[in-house]
Amino acid sequence: MSEVQEPKWYVVHTYSGHENKVKATIEKAVVTRGMENIITQVIVPTEDVVETTSTGKEKVRQRKVYPSYVLIKMIITDESWYVVRNTKGVTGFVGPGSKPVPLSEAEVAAMGIELPENNIVSGDVDLEPGDVVKIIRGSFADSVGTVEEVNKEKREAKILTEIFGRKSPVTIGIESIEKL
Structure with a gap:
C-alpha cells in the first residue's frame, strides 16, 4: 500500500x-x-x-x-x-x-x-476537579460548569452546572466537554 x-x-x-x-x-x-x-x-x-x-x-x-x-x-x-x-x-x-x-x-x-x-x-484525560469547562454537545450544550469528579475509565466527568436556576451535578462524556 x-x-x-x-x-x-x-x-x-x-x-x-x-x-x-x-x-x-x-x-x-x-x-x-x-x-x-x-x-x-x-x-x-x-x-x-x-x-x-x-x-x-x-x-x-x-x-x-x-x-x-x-x-x-x-x-x-x-x-x-x-x-x-x-x-x-x-x-x-x-x-x-x-x-x-x-x-x-x-x-x-x-x-x-x-x-x-x-x-x-x-x-489521557486532561481534566481535574475544579477545572472550568463548557459543555459542547447534548442537552446542556453551551452550559459552563465546574468539574467535580473525573472517571478516567468511563471517560466521564461530573460537572456542576446551572439547571433551572440552581447548581446541579451532571455526568457528561469527556468528548462532549471543552476545557476553558
Missing part, C-alpha cells in the same frame, strides 16, 4: 444493552494488540435527558441515541475486522452481508459524531 489510509466511521450492531461492554472490550483489545493507529475511536452516542420523578424532582440521565449500535472510527484491515467482528456482543457490521460500509461525511455530520481529533482509546 503506497498511500496512507485515513480511518473512517463504521457502525457495528450489538446485542441490546451490550453497547458499553462492546466499547470497553474493543478498546481493551486495541491497547493490548497495539492497534491505536488503526482503531482510533469507539463511541456509544448518548444524550442527556431530564426526567421528572414521581416526587416531582428532576433527574438527568443519559439515554443512548442509537440503541444496539456502536460507532467505530477505524481503518479496515483483516486484523481490525477480526477484532471487532469477534468481540462478544457484536452481531456484525452494518452493511450488505455484514460487509463494513463507511459512513459518508454527510452522515457523520448529520449524526453529530465528528469529534475533535483526540484519541479516545489511548488518550
Whole structure:
C-alpha cells in the first residue's frame, strides 16, 4: 500500500444493552494488540435527558441515541475486522452481508459524531476537579460548569452546572466537554 489510509466511521450492531461492554472490550483489545493507529475511536452516542420523578424532582440521565449500535472510527484491515467482528456482543457490521460500509461525511455530520481529533482509546484525560469547562454537545450544550469528579475509565466527568436556576451535578462524556 503506497498511500496512507485515513480511518473512517463504521457502525457495528450489538446485542441490546451490550453497547458499553462492546466499547470497553474493543478498546481493551486495541491497547493490548497495539492497534491505536488503526482503531482510533469507539463511541456509544448518548444524550442527556431530564426526567421528572414521581416526587416531582428532576433527574438527568443519559439515554443512548442509537440503541444496539456502536460507532467505530477505524481503518479496515483483516486484523481490525477480526477484532471487532469477534468481540462478544457484536452481531456484525452494518452493511450488505455484514460487509463494513463507511459512513459518508454527510452522515457523520448529520449524526453529530465528528469529534475533535483526540484519541479516545489511548488518550489521557486532561481534566481535574475544579477545572472550568463548557459543555459542547447534548442537552446542556453551551452550559459552563465546574468539574467535580473525573472517571478516567468511563471517560466521564461530573460537572456542576446551572439547571433551572440552581447548581446541579451532571455526568457528561469527556468528548462532549471543552476545557476553558
